[in-house]
Amino acid sequence: MNEYCLAVYRTYDDKADFAKKAQGIAIGLTVGSWTDLPEAQKATMEKHLGQVVSVDVYERPGEDRYADIAIAYPDVNFSRDLPALLVTVFGKLSMDGRIKLIDLRFSNTFLGAFPGPKFGLAGVRELLNVKDRPLLMSIFKSVIGHDLQGLKDQFYQQALGGVDLIKDDEILFENPLTPLERRVEVCMEAARKAEAETGQKLLYAVNLTGPTSSLASQAKKAIQAGANALLFNVLAYGFDTLHELAADPEISVPIAAHPAMAGAMYPSPHYGIAPSVLLGKLMRLAGADLVLFPSPYGSVVMPKEENMAIKHALLTENLIQDYVYANHELSQADLQLKPSVPVPSAGIHPGLVPWILRDFGPDVVVNAGGGIHGHPMGTAAGGRAFKQAIDAALSGETLENYAHQHQYAELSAAIQAWGVKQ
Amino acid sequence: MNEYCLAVYRTYDDKADFAKKAQGIAIGLTVGSWTDLPEAQKATMEKHLGQVVSVDVYERPGEDRYADIAIAYPDVNFSRDLPALLVTVFGKLSMDGRIKLIDLRFSNTFLGAFPGPKFGLAGVRELLNVKDRPLLMSIFKSVIGHDLQGLKDQFYQQALGGVDLIKDDEILFENPLTPLERRVEVCMEAARKAEAETGQKLLYAVNLTGPTSSLASQAKKAIQAGANALLFNVLAYGFDTLHELAADPEISVPIAAHPAMAGAMYPSPHYGIAPSVLLGKLMRLAGADLVLFPSPYGSVVMPKEENMAIKHALLTENLIQDYVYANHELSQADLQLKPSVPVPSAGIHPGLVPWILRDFGPDVVVNAGGGIHGHPMGTAAGGRAFKQAIDAALSGETLENYAHQHQYAELSAAIQAWGVKQ
Structure with missing residues (x-):
């Protein structure tokens, strides 16, 4: 069974299509391209594909427009270490406009690689x-x-x-x-x-x-x-x-x-x-x-x-x-x-x-x-x-x-x- | 002879006394306290004391008020590695209000510990x-x-x-x-x-x-x-x-x-x-x-x-x-x-x-x-x-x-x- 780690971003944009942006992140930071893949390749690549979990858009008068976007990243794409996870979920993306990493949650298997605090x-x-x-x-x-x-x-x-x-x-x-x-x-x-x-x-x-x-x-x-x-x-x-x-x-x-x-x-x-x-x-x-x-x-x-x-x-x-x-x-x-x-x-x-x-x-x-x-x-x-x-x-x-x-x-x-x- | 590494900060504040703030950084991130030290102790501590090199205040109508502050940190205070330098010049200070590290320059001796690019x-x-x-x-x-x-x-x-x-x-x-x-x-x-x-x-x-x-x-x-x-x-x-x-x-x-x-x-x-x-x-x-x-x-x-x-x-x-x-x-x-x-x-x-x-x-x-x-x-x-x-x-x-x-x-x-x- 696939396991996923989850990242949530808050991203600001006056007019972006946030749903499209979320899809771009889910694909761009995992398999690279999707819609133009042949069907046979999609079958083998699907387990590597990021999943858009939610897109919540906030538009309030007098405030900056933003969205909270949650993306699930397949564990199979990265090794069980924090540099790999962080580079996957917020490496290139950190430089892509006004975007902040506001939450991270981990799969059982990823978490299982970390003994955590000894005391x-x-x-x-x-x-x-x-x-x-x-x-x-x-x-x-x-x-x-x-x-x-x-x-x-x-x-x-x-x-x-x-x-x-x-x-x-x-x-x-x-x-x-x-x-x-x-x-x-x-x-x-x-x-x-x-x-x-x-x-x-x-x-x-x-x-x-x-x-x-x-x-x-x-x-x-x-x-x-x-x-x-x-x-x-x-x-x-x-x-x-x-x-x-x-x-x-x-x-x-x-x-x-x-x-x-x-x-x-x-x-x-x-x-x-x-x-x-x-x-x-x-x-x-x-x-x-x-x-x-x-x-x-x-x-x-x-x-x-x-x-x-x-x-x-x-x-x-x-x-x-x-x-x-x-x-x-x-x-x-x-x-x-x-x-x-x-x-x-x-x-x-x-x-x-x-x-x-x-x-x-x-x-x-x-x-x-x-x-x-x-x-x-x-x-x-x-x-x-x-x-x-x-x-x-x-x-x-x-x-x-x-x-x-x-x-x-x-x-x-x-x-x-x-x-x-x- | 004392050697110093230099950090330059841009810090924003509507009404701060930036000269005082600079002094606070130079003392606070080095010897901790200065004015209340006995004179004899000042003599031995002086080589550890940070120096305010410059404070340039920018106030323009319609723009946020800020200052560029340059502080020289004595090499004697830190080991010749980047974690030590960075923690010294921007460890605690990074969390102290609106402040950005905009320049770093190094002493001869500090620089001498780094071979730099091999090719x-x-x-x-x-x-x-x-x-x-x-x-x-x-x-x-x-x-x-x-x-x-x-x-x-x-x-x-x-x-x-x-x-x-x-x-x-x-x-x-x-x-x-x-x-x-x-x-x-x-x-x-x-x-x-x-x-x-x-x-x-x-x-x-x-x-x-x-x-x-x-x-x-x-x-x-x-x-x-x-x-x-x-x-x-x-x-x-x-x-x-x-x-x-x-x-x-x-x-x-x-x-x-x-x-x-x-x-x-x-x-x-x-x-x-x-x-x-x-x-x-x-x-x-x-x-x-x-x-x-x-x-x-x-x-x-x-x-x-x-x-x-x-x-x-x-x-x-x-x-x-x-x-x-x-x-x-x-x-x-x-x-x-x-x-x-x-x-x-x-x-x-x-x-x-x-x-x-x-x-x-x-x-x-x-x-x-x-x-x-x-x-x-x-x-x-x-x-x-x-x-x-x-x-x-x-x-x-x-x-x-x-x-x-x-x-x-x-x-x-x-x-x-x-x-x-x-």
């Missing part, structure tokens, strides 16, 4: 021994130009605040001041020291950088040195590289995907790839255990509905295409990829925590940099203020009341510094 | 034994669902037309009907047979696909089987993967870079990466010997000025940043990368050849698919019509007159079919 939500929770509550991640304040002692001190102060994860800055590359293995050693030493005080386990996502062909061995070196998580700039290397790292059994720690460069592709309404695909489905399929993306709350913003679509893609969607040719040979349950943990980021302070929990629920990482280091009482207090804010939000109490009731000086100071989003 | 323009000309004239490339008509004999027949007809290069379709992946090595064998056999008739050497750019970690070995298998060129979907894998392939001494054939997925990044005025950077400088730096991109003439169009900027980046720019801190330690001549050959593509027919030569000069590949296979007298005649059109354009004669003078039935038929762009 996922449950695995990360288990490593941290945190069952239900949202997790808290902290980012170094500044890293470039600092030496090992400087990073270790920063790390220790963050860890003392009780955060669950600490991540490198994504612009910290291999460098003589804080080389990968030494950085891991000193930071994990600080983590152990802090854990003795806080009782809190901690993951340190060290930035995996350098030549593509050395990434796996760099990752293993970092793990050998004690790293218990990795940060990776996926889009600078391609989804397939993440997939190969995530599928490597020797890379035995969670991978946090950084969205660096994603803004070159998702914000335009007319071009590129929707956030739910770029930072949602593709990240999860390729095996990211945690995925960072700009939140709707802070300094670098993404519309809330796009954040919610990412959340859905990471946590709950099964990613299987069920529009055409429903596939019953494999149980969908068998193929369900582990959920990736959403990490809405940038400009987060404790006063935003109730909003994050309201929008994302408990399965989220609250991720802060300036909102921790900029705390009036210092970095460790900054972490504690966030933990208190999380407790408050989970209790259903307002931050102000909760801080008052529990006499939490850290949370009170944070509220005074940044306010509470109403 | 380049002169090398490709030498392989083909074609000194001065523009080259002609042909694309298979359709490949998916065809077997080896089908591809071989198509290849032979194209080769008979006297084309210099034949490329796989970028959506032809590893598949049971036409597996890589067998495909190379049968097509190169067809190439030899055609060469015996035409006397014309020919490069076959076979599509290099599959898992990232297997690309180098796949390339070597293809070369072992007789491949004399490779096609590569660079943007699906990342520039570093191209760089590693191009720098591999055992990959001893030219690499043609396909622009698949580029349209997700270059067309928006407000977001992404300018074509001259994405398909020009970065492709050349990473080692593409030939670079395909949408022409301004055909069906998939890019504005002509952007095509000319790509041409300049591929053929003539030295790519070295000379805005700040001029570097005299290395001779620029020593570091000049070989030029990459521009291949303006899509919708090209013989009637466009004089325009291509006028805009690009002789150092260009004329690349056609439908304009060859759709020729009324068949595929081989389609190739001959293009060769005749190239001769005509080089002679300075109009296509119509030249076809008439030489009684070129193929060119005449092409003119009748597609016309001549005036």
